[in-house]
Each structure stands twice: as structure tokens, then as C-alpha cells.
Amino acid sequence: MTETAPIESLPATELVARYRSGDLSPVEVTAAVLERAERLQPELNCFWGLDRVGALAEAVASERRWAAGTPLGTIDGVPTSIKENVAVRGFSQPSGTAAKFDAPVATIDGPSVARIREAGGVIFGVTVMPDYGMLSSGVSSLHGITRSPWNPAWTVGGSSGGAGAAAAAGIGPLHVGSDIGGSLRLPATWLGLVTLKPSFGRVAVDPPYMGRVAGPLTRTVDDAALFLGVLTRPDPRDYTSLGEQNLDWTDVHCGESGVAGLKVGFHLAGGAGLATDPEVAASVLRAVELFAAAGAIVEEIAPPMTEKYLADLDLFLRVRSLADYEVLEPARQAMVLDFIRDWVLAGSGVSGTEVLRCYQSIQDLRATTVAATAPYDVVLSPVSPVAAFPAEWPMPTNDAATSLDHIAFTAPYNFSEQPASSVNCGFTADGRPIGLHIAGRRFEDLVVLRSTHWYERARPAAAEPVWPLHTVHKPVH
Template sequence: MTGALHDLSARELIAGYRAKRLSPVEVTQSVLDHVGRWEPRLQATWLLRPEAALEQARAAEARWTRGEPLGPLDGVPTTIKENIATRGDPMPAGTAATDLRPAAVDAPPAARLKEAGAVILAKTTMPDYGMLSSGLSSFHVLARNPWDLSRTPGGSSAGAGAAAAAGYGPLHIGTDIGGSLRLPAAWCGIFTLKPSLGRIPIDPPYMGRAAGPMTRTVADAALMMAPLSLADARDSMSLPPEAIDWSGFDVGVEHLRGLRIGLLLDAGCGLAVEPEIRAAVEHAARLFERAGAIVEPMQPFMTQTMLDGMDHLWRMRSRVDMNALRPDQRAKVLPYIRQWADSAEGFSGEHVFRAFSQFHATRVAAVAACAGYDYVISPTAPNLPAAAEAPSPTNDPLRPLEHIGFTVPFNMSEQPAASINCGYSSGGLPIGLQIAGRRFDDLGVLKVSRAFEQIRDPQRPWPEPPRD
């Protein structure tokens, strides 16, 4: 076990605690010190409370001393995305328009992490209502990408992606309704799993909405899945409890031999894939082939009509939400979001119905396209991260979702999909590979991701805090 305490994986920390080689208090203090060096530039956290974190760490240390750890994450520094309720804390949803009131209870993911003994360092930041793939927010300070502070970390799990890449402890959790876990994972060079819908109970549930782990390694994501996937009756869309051996994710590179893998290089809509991203994904495909997988090119199955339909329905939903605000609240919402929502004013009932129908059309197309394959690989995003100040890659509220053509279909089809780093641009920015599996095959996606983790090219060192 080598390296700074804040850089150790959760599995390394747990092994160190069990052997009494590491102290949860010393680890938490190391992470807090590291956050202190990064945070003035990165702005990834909200409600960062060092004393509360150290109090949790002291309790964990006492339990490890007695040989009675609370759960599989006891004493491991962790962050939680701001829109996952934590008891006693307000939940602004990234926007200054929200009246701040303390949450009465922990949402299911937060409850499971606390029950497992995780040390909660902070909440992580997000854009207004989670409707941007950036860290731009009317409530939080602008979040930035640790690989290049002039770039966005992505969103809406902006702070979580930045925190994981920067080494704010090993475990982070975000949410995803169209790519909000996978896009920041790709642009920050980390790993994430958007699980099958309902695999991780969440409150409130919503069509396509999932919570998932954001970590530097597949192993740490698998470690989080054990407590996060426990049942919670508050999620009416949750899957039946299932005894999944999440520790069985590491089955070796030989697991790839004979797998049929579809290679999707054209989303069929939105932005064209940038050449460096295409080259990195094609190289990943060749690595799969060398390991014995059967890789076959896929035709695009998404259409611009599908993407626009989902966009227009979400515009109308947001317009309804905007109209429910007081005038003083509405004025505080980011102008980009207001313009996007207001563009739905002239939509007819028939238009909204046809837009809503595209969610199901996307689901049917995704399932049919993937049916002949064990897994599908693709770029996570067609583009490298935009400028930090840009609300979206197009910077156009009337073309806001052009970058989610690869990610959003797997929200609608309820299939698990991961993002893992597969290379770097000429400017040193990470490039994400998406690995999607059949519905319910979350553990299989972790197995393939772990195998790719072992065959991919050597990874560059994680970014370090700038020196003044």
C-alpha cells in the first residue's frame, strides 16, 4: 500500500483499517487537507463540514478498534450529490430559486451509505435543476475540471465528477437521467455505473432517473453497489431485491473471450464525434478484439426526432415548474434555463404528446439494436469538455442536448451503462468509453469494465492542485 492517504482506494482503506495499519481519523484529515488545497480552484463541494466528518471518523475508528465495523464502507471518506437528500440539510437543486428548508429524512442512497459507515465529507455541486451538462449554477460557485480548470467537469453530477478525479476521497455518488453520471465521468477520467432503473432505490423516482457510484476504480464502484442496491420501499420503481455477489466483478481478462460486442460510433443524432474521441474508442475496440471478444460495427438507432422529442417534453416540464415559482424566484433561475423552458410556450397538446412518445420510441429502438450483442461500446460523449462557463457544449438553449445521443437511450431502455476512461486528447483531456449491457446485467457491465481496466493503456497520473 503506497501513496498519499487521500489517493488510496476504498478497498485499500478497508484493508488498512482491518489490519490496524491505517486510521480513519488520519485518512479523513488527509482528505480534508487535500480538499483544502484544491477547493478554492475547483469548487466541487457544498456543505463541506470538516468537524462533522472528523467526528464520524473518530466513531469509525472506535468501531474498528473494537473489531466491530458498522458496514462495508466504515470510515471511508465519501461525498453525496446535492440533490440526494440528507437529513437536516437543505436541498437547493443547484438553483438560487429554491427556498431552503432542511430535509426531514435521508434519501435511500444517503441512508444506505450512512448505514454502511461511510464518512460523509460534503455534498457536491450541480447546475440549476440538474438540467445542464456543466457546473454552471445560480446557487453554487462555478465548478471546474481538475484536468484543465478552464473546462467544465460536465454535469449534472459536476462536483462529484470533479471531486473523484481530484482525490476528494475514493467514493462519490451522483444521479443520471440522460447522462449526468457518465458525462462528468468521461470528461473527468473516472469510472461510473448508471445501473438498471430501480437497481439503486432513489426518492423521488422518475422515468429514466438513476443514482450511481462515481469512483476512480471499478472495484470501488462494486464495493458501493452492495449497500446502495439494498431495498427501500420509498422507490415505487425499484427492482425486487436480488442477491447479487457484487464482489464477483473481477473475473479476469479471459472473461472477454467470445463475447459479442457491438461498436457504436455514430449516435444517429446530435454532435458529430470528434476525431480524437473516435480514434480512442476504435483503439479500445481493438483491445477488446485482442482479448478474444467479437466486435461488430453497429448502425445508429437513435434519431434526431427522438432526441428532440425528449428535449421538448423536458422543456414543457420545466416550463410548468418555472410557472409555479414566485416572480422573485423565477428571476433567480439561470437565463439559459429560463429561455429553454419558455421556448415550450407555443407547444400544442398534440406536440407535447408526440414529444412524450419519443421516450418509448427510444426505449424500443435501443433494446432492439442491442439484442444481438452481449454488450455495446461507444463514446460516452461525442465531444471533449466545453469551457467551464458554458451551460452546454452548443451554448444554445434551443439545441441543448446534442451531446447526449450516446447516453440518453440507456436511461430510457433502463439498461446499465458505465463510463470508463479509454485515452486522452492531444491536450491531455480524458476520453470516456461507454459500456452498456442488457437490462438487469449490472454485474456483467462491471465485469467487462474491470476486464477493460486491465487491458487499456497505462493511465496518466491524477491531476494535482495548482501551486500558487
């Protein structure tokens, strides 16, 4: 990829190496990224805002530091985007909904943004999300529809859909997203990207919430690892933070033995919700067989999710979002996406006792997930039971009643607080990307990342993304 890619689409690892050698300047790279963002924005609709003046000023300062041999950190001068729900000074946080169109402008950077600036990263833009981050698509009452660089008729996933679209389109190498049930991994699987949903508390967020994490969306494992070395530095605003962690995020190689001897569990069914599409199952099974052929000890396991767990999680999240909806004035309630309104109103009238029962069910899901996966170094599965669906659909079923039927593979690891990655493992017959989900024990993020790195290099050429290099075409209706 790096031999033919334009400079704005080069990996962060290569950019840093070329800044160090003097072969490239952060200014020319940032200018190229901004030009690409501005050119593709009308068609992809992935940015809430771009900061040309601020980004170029940061790039100039970075260029001076590299010339003096004094870079601030490991990503000095690397263009970076931030998801809309992470505070960036100078930008508002409307959470993807028209009901918050006049949200106040942030005056203080959130934790991820602060860490990036400390390391010299160049923040060039803020990416969009769907209403309240509660959709696995790029559909927003405020922003409209975000479209895939692979094909504008396909979804980008969500809720980190704008970040995913920017990454897949090669608009800079590093993008911050967040995940409370799959919002990093679902864009990754439907766009062919790499991500790691880290162990809970590893990347500071503000405010923290059960299951919520922030993390990278990139094209390569090496870039994700480089970025995690920055994002995992602590922040006092997150009272759930793991603090100083002292992990060597550059240590992502499995070594000469590869995955030989690794204990690997796998399952192709989610245990609840949608059945796994045969093309998705076949691609993931081929990846499992590749691990086995390399000497991993592979065993099929039962999925941790059940229909009861999924129904209870769905109801709990409906009531949680209903609390946000009910504080809005009626005029603003009318601005919320109809799909979201239908979904949250199904939580009306639920008793406190029932909510607490659902909460306890989520804790039971956590215990079940930990117990099911504890015997294994990693567990392999699909990220989603289906490949990308139409861009106009809010969710894969396009039905609020079955809104969460696609998160049986991803959600257990949010609430068990375990790390889980996505890396492309194949394509459907019509070219839609398919992600391999690799989950590990809590705090064993590097084990997951090493396994992901090994697979990225061992996978067949047919499973490797060949990224779109040019502008997409507008959809035909």
C-alpha cells in the same frame, strides 16, 4: 497510483484493507480528506457544504468499531460525498439554482445516504450541481462555476459535476451522483473517472422519475463495485425499486478467458446531434480493437438514437422543466440561469397532445434501443461526441437551441433502463480525458461491470489517468 497517492486519495478498497490491518485510522483519513476539500474548494468550487464535526464524529465511531473487529459494513470509515439533490439531514437541496436559495433543510436522509450510514460510511460533504440538474456542466446561478482538477479552464460535466470534480481531485474515494440523460457518465468521461449508471430501479431514489438513477463516481472499477454493494440495498420510498437483488458486486473479474467469446456491438456515431470528434472516435476505436484482439466477437451496429427521437426528448424535457419554472414567482424566475430560462421557455405553448406524442416517441426510443442491443453482451461507443469544453459554457454547443445535441450516446440507456458505464480510454492531444461507454442488457449490470473491469486492466498505459496530485492553479483570463 496507491504507492504515491496521499491517504485522502487512496481507493476505498485499500482504505478498508488498511483499517482492518490497523495500518490506518478512519479518523486520520477523514481529517486528511476534509483538509484537502477545504484547501481545494476555493479553486474547484465543488462543495455545497462540508460537515467537519459530523464526519469526524462518524470517523471516531468507525475507528472504535474497527478496533473491536465489528465494522458495520463494507465501507465502514470510508469518506463519502453526496450530490446536492439527494437529501442529507442538516443540508438543504436548492438543486443548483439561485431560485431555491432558501430551500428547507432536510431532516431525513435520502435512500443512498441512509444505506451509506448503515454501512458505516463517513459522509463528509455535499457536492454542487447546475440549475435543476439540466446542464452538462458545472455552471450554476447559485454556486458559480465548478472547475476541473485537470485544468481549471475545462468543464467538469454535469449534472454530477461537483461529485466528479471531488473524485478527480482525490478528495476521498466514493461519491454519489445521479443520471437522467448522462449526468453520471458525462462527468466521468470529461474527468477520466469510472461510473456505472445502473439498471433503472437498482439504486433507490426519492422521488423516482422516468430514467432517473443514482450511482457512483470513483477512480476505479473496484471502488465502484464496492460502493454499489451498499447503494443497491432497497428502500421503501422508491416504488420503482427492484427490491432485494442478491448480486455479488465483488464478482467483477471476467476470469481466465477474459472477454473471449463476448458478443460486442459498437458504434462511433451517435445517430443525432453533434458529430463525433475524430480524436474521440479514434480513442474509442482503439478500445474496440482491444476487445477484438482479446477474442471478443465484434460487430458494428447502427446507433439507436435518431434526430426525431432526440428532438422529441428535448421538447419533452423542456416542458417538464417549464412546469418547475412556471410555479416560481417572477422574482425567482429572474434568478434562474439565463441559459436554462431560454431552454425551458421554448417549451411554452406546447399542447398536452404534443407532450404525449413526445412521450410515446421516448417509448419508441426505448424499444429501438432494446432491440438494437439485445443481440450483444455489451455495446461500446463514445460517452460523448466531444471532449471537455470551456468551464464557463453551460453545454457543449453553448446554445440553448441545441442544448441536448451531445447526449445521443447516453440518453437511450436511461429510457431503456439498461446499465451503462464509463471508463477512461484515452486523451486528446491537449490532455482532455475520453471515456469509453459500455452498455448492456437490462439487469445485466455485472456483465457491464466485468467488461469495464477487464478494459480498465487491459488498456494501454497511455489511456490510464495519472491523477493530479496537487492543487490546481486559478484560470488565467
